[in-house]
Amino acid sequence: MIQLQNISKRFLSNVVLDGVSLDVQDGETVALLGPSGVGKSVTLKMINGLLKPDSGDVIVDGLHVPKLKRHELAQLRSRIGYVFQYGALFDSDTVAENIRLGITDEDQHRDMAYCAERVKECLRLVNLAPDVAEKYPAELSGGMKKRVGIARAIAGKPKYLLYDEPTSGLDPVNADVIDGLIERLRDELGVTSVVVSHDVRGSFRVADRVALLWQAKIRAVGTAEEILASRDTAVQQFLERDLEMSLIQAEGNQERHGA
Amino acid sequence: MRVTEQIDALESLGRSPITHLLLPRIIAGILVIPALTMFANATGILVGYLTAKGSLGLTYADFEYGARYFFRPLDLWYSLIKSYCFAGAVTLIPCYIGYNTQQGAEGVGRATTTAVVSASVTILLLDALTTKLLLGVK
Numbered sequence: 001m002i003q004l005q006n007i008s009k010r011f012l013s014n015v016v017l018d019g020v021s022l023d024v025q026d027g028e029t030v031a032l033l034g035p036s037g038v039g040k041s042v043t044l045k046m047i048n049g050l051l052k053p054d055s056g057d058v059i060v061d062g063l064h065v066p067k068l069k070r071h072e073l074a075q076l077r078s079r080i081g082y083v084f085q086y087g088a089l090f091d092s093d094t095v096a097e098n099i100r101l102g103i104t105d106e107d108q109h110r111d112m113a114y115c116a117e118r119v120k121e122c123l124r125l126v127n128l129a130p131d132v133a134e135k136y137p138a139e140l141s142g143g144m145k146k147r148v149g150i151a152r153a154i155a156g157k158p159k160y161l162l163y164d165e166p167t168s169g170l171d172p173v174n175a176d177v178i179d180g181l182i183e184r185l186r187d188e189l190g191v192t193s194v195v196v197s198h199d200v201r202g203s204f205r206v207a208d209r210v211a212l213l214w215q216a217k218i219r220a221v222g223t224a225e226e227i228l229a230s231r232d233t234a235v236q237q238f239l240e241r242d243l244e245m246s247l248i249q250a251e252g253n254q255e256r257h258g259a
Numbered sequence: 260m261r262v263t264e265q266i267d268a269l270e271s272l273g274r275s276p277i278t279h280l281l282l283p284r285i286i287a288g289i290l291v292i293p294a295l296t297m298f299a300n301a302t303g304i305l306v307g308y309l310t311a312k313g314s315l316g317l318t319y320a321d322f323e324y325g326a327r328y329f330f331r332p333l334d335l336w337y338s339l340i341k342s343y344c345f346a347g348a349v350t351l352i353p354c355y356i357g358y359n360t361q362q363g364a365e366g367v368g369r370a371t372t373t374a375v376v377s378a379s380v381t382i383l384l385l386d387a388l389t390t391k392l393l394l395g396v397k
Contacts, residue, residue: 048271074273088268104273156272 001026002047002160002194007056009042016042018216019056029186029193031203034213035238040196041085043213044162047194048080049073060160078104081153081191085165087145089137095148096133099123102155122151125188126181143174150181154189161185163195167202175202182206200242212238261360262367281354288350289343296342300335333393341389348381 002024009017016039024030032040045051046058049065058065063076081102089098099119103109108118120130126147137145146166153161163182167175179202186193186206197203203210204224211221214234220227227235260266260280269276304326311317317325353374360370 045267050267050270077271077273080271082268082271084264084268086263088264090265101269101272101274152268152272 001059001061002192003057003059004043004046005057005059007043007046007053007058009039009046009051009053015216017053020213020216020218021056022211022218022221024192024194026192027190028209029182029195029207031195031197031207031210032213033197033200033203033210033238035198035241038213039216040198040213041164044082044164044194044196047160047162048077048082078156079159081156081158081161083146083149083153083161083163083166085168087137087149089145089148089152091137093136094133095119095123095135095137095140095151098137098148099133099152099155102152104156118155119151122155125154125185126151127177143170143177146170146174146178147181150178150185154185154191157189159191161191161193163193163197165196165198167197167199175199178202179205198242200239214238261358262363266358276358281358284354285350288346292346292349293339293342296338300338337389337393340393341386344385344389345382348385349378352378352381 002022004020004022007017007020008015020039020043022030022032032043034040042051046053047060047065049058049068052066060076061079063072065073065076068076089095090101093101096116096119099122100109100115102122103115103118108114119133123130123132128144128147128151132140132144132148137148140148150163150166166182167178170178182193182195183206185191193206195203195206204227207224209221209223210227212219212227212235219234220230220232222230228239230236266276266280269279307326308317308319308322311322312319356370356374356377360366362369
């Protein structure tokens with residue numbers, strides 16, 4: 001279980017999070033929605049200890065993350081898969097080597113036969129052909145890089161998966177593929193997931209619950225139906241803005257196809 | 260790597276960026292730069308011989324005699340010690356600054372400039388210091 005308890009964070013004079021609390025139950029997928037720059041990625045980085053809150057507590061698996069020592073944090077992180085916004089792949093390593101980095105158990109990491117099998121299995125789970133393993137990140141499309149990033153995150157068989165904007169920068173077709181993948185991994189692996197996104201439609205599709213982060217606070221938490229039925233002005237404003245963006249994108253797509 | 264989150268990726272995988280990223284670069288620099296310096300010393304002697312032979316008509320025996328006559332082992336040690344100091348400066352300083360880069364592409368540009376300037380100034384200072392310590396020049 002992941003618990004954020006009254007966490008606050010500021011960078012210089014900019015208050016990014018102000019008393020944010022959220023619980024994510026085991027096996028649950030929660031989407032953290034909100035406009036750009038509102039602190040969604042900061043929240044995610046606090047869950048695996050990449051950032052520390054100024055105040056409040058982050059509890060994962062019963063462990064108080066900000067108080068963990070370096071080796072304890074490394075142990076906890078081996079149970080948390082993190083999918084970075086732009087993949088964060090190592091350009092000088094092949095896809096197979098990148099995925100192998102995700103095998104956090106040292107004995108398994110040294111076992112080359114196990115690693116080869118695990119890389120193949122992870123590529124299958126993210127719908128990539130086995131021959132992709134020998135390619136370099138520069139040879140992959142944006143969508144493929146994201147999927148390799150997901151493959152690396154699941155290679156260590158984590159209990160928790162954190163997705164940082166998994167569909168940003170992708171066209172609608174590829175975004176749908178990634179959303180489908182998140183759903184599939186949730187069903188096949190039974191992991192507890194937190195998905196940070198500003199894509200309302202995708203979040204409603206993949207998440208059991210959605211939390212809206214607005215002006216440094218959690219403004220609403222609930223199922224997709226509850227969020228859509230919310231009378232909160234901030235929630236309505238955010239949803240309307242997303243709808244407008246969708247219409248603009250759809251018009252753009254129509255114009256491109258018509259031209 | 261900081262800006263494109265690869266360092267965060269290593270940390271989130273429970274791996275140390277220092278052993279995975281920084282240490283190989285520092286070890287490579289400290290091994291290769293002195294080796295390159297020795298190679299440059301050898302090339303200098305060879306080119307010196309070829310120039311002496313081409314322009315002055317010196318024989319190999321004359322050149323060898325002169326080279327041995329003026330040779331001081333301290334010169335070799337001096338260049339080796341200096342190269343280790345410089346190797347430390349050109350690997351450690353940029354690695355430290357790069358590792359702590361922040362604020363996106365602008366931060367990378369600033370960090371690159373800072374790294375080059377800091378390493379260059381440190382080399383000048385180390386050059387003065389090693390000259391003073393090893394050769395006793397006032």
